[in-house]
Amino acid sequence: MTRNSDDRRFAELLHHRRDRLAQGDPITPPLVSAATYHLPRVDQGGFMYGRMSMPTWEEVEAQLAILEGGDCVSFPSGMAAISAALFASVSAGKRVVLPSDGYYTTRLFAEGFLRPFGVAVDYVATTAVEAADFTGAGVVYLETPSNPFLDVCDIAAVAARAHAAGAVVIVDNTTLTPVLQRPLELGADIVVAADTKAPGGHSDVxxxxxxxxxxxxxxxxxxxxKLSGAVPGAFEAWLVHRGLETLEVRMERMCASAAVIAARLAAHGRVRGVRYPGLAGDAAHAVMLRQAGGFGFLIGMELESAEAAERFLAECPYLARSTSFGSTHSAGERRARWGDAVAEGFIRLSIGLEPVEALWAAMAGALER
Structure with a gap:
């Protein structure tokens, strides 16, 4: 991981409550799950009703705002955030340009709910979006690096062209988190992210x-x-607060280990098609050097067949077989089983916090077996 030069924001995140603390106040934000509040009047501010705001949400949003460099609104899932950003930005008769190779649930949402409302939906590959035609577009939606193939685009270049066409730019920044990439600083209008992944970090929220x-x-x-009722719970917000407190140090370990593992996989005789933006020969490397503070913890690799991929995952004791990523444990999944446009033997690896030599020994053994 390349350390971001703006280390102060990580210190600010840990001490963001300091100016509001009175004698005897808890250092850690308290878990407040109240749905109703003392409300003799409605014209004097404060908390009113749990669907409108909650104290624990606001603490987490304050921390996320420090990382993102912009105001934040929290949601009960990444897809709730994505749907909110899209519904807040689209209008009938306008085009929405989506990545054809990004998170597939976003495409399902667009087909099931945007297109029936008269929104035109077009799909463009991440590597082709810099030259795409944005005429008539209301929204240009990017996911960079893409999930699962880790292709990238130049956010600043796309944002400039999209704005010239009158479009709003939304960037899904789930794979890198604001620790490594801040799209608002690169010209994006809106950032969305699933904090279920690395920010929460423990596969429990x-x-x-x-x-x-x-x-x-x-x-x-x-x-x-407020009007859709897509609100997070206070306990979930508290769990994400806990995860954010250690996000930067976890990312440093995960990215450093991913760099080691990716280089060794690229040199292994039974592995082909390794994708990791930190490899000097990777197609994403040059753009990532310009716009991100590191290369992430996700690796794409390909084995000779679906059967070989499934055997590898079954044989490796330190790879959880789950469909998410960004947790303390490493995980692996054969993505073609979900219909992603990848080879049958393609595996997405999410590198966790295991000691890197122990993790590599387990992976190398599984490859040999």
Missing amino acids: LFGHVATRDAAVLQRVKDWR
Whole structure:
């Protein structure tokens, strides 16, 4: 991992409550799960009702805002954040340009709920979006690196062209988190992310957020949350707060280990098609050097067949066989089983916190077996 030069924001995240603390206050934000609040009047501010705001949400949103460099609205999952950002930005008769190779559930959402409302939906591969035609587009939606193949695009270049065409730019930043990439600084209007992944970090919470520097967009997203009822629970927010406290150090370990593992996989005779942006020969390497503070913890690799991939995953004791990523444990999944446009033997690896030599020994043994 290449350390971001702005280390101060990680210190600010850990001490974001300092100016509000009074004698005897808890250092850790308290878990407040109240749905109703003392409300003799409705014109004097404060908390009113749990569907509108909660103290524990606001603490987590304050931490996320420090990382993102923009105001944040929290949601009960990454897809809740994605749907809120899209519904807050689209209108009938306008085009939405989506990545054809990104998270497949976003495409399902667009087909099931945007297109029936009169929104035109077009799909463009991540590597082709920099030259795409944005005429008539209302939203250009990016996911970079893409999931699962880890292709990238130049956010600043796409944002400039999209804005010239009158489009709003939304970036799904789940794979890198704001520790490594801050799309708002690169010209994006809105960032969405699934904090279920690395920010939560322990595979025990569903959560997501929307970030923006545009006050009108922020209000529209908040209104969507309030009126749709897509609100996170206080306990879930508290769990994400706990995860955010250690996100930077976990990312450093995970990314450092991923760099070691990726280089060794690339040199292994039974592995082909290794994708990791940190490899000098990877197609994503140059762009990632320019716009990100590191290369992430996800690796793509290909074995000769679906059967070989499944045997490898079954044989490796330190790879959880789950469909998520970003947790303390390493995980592996054969992505073609979900219908992703990848080879049958393609595996997405999420590198966790295991000691790297123990993890590599387990993987190398599984490859040999």
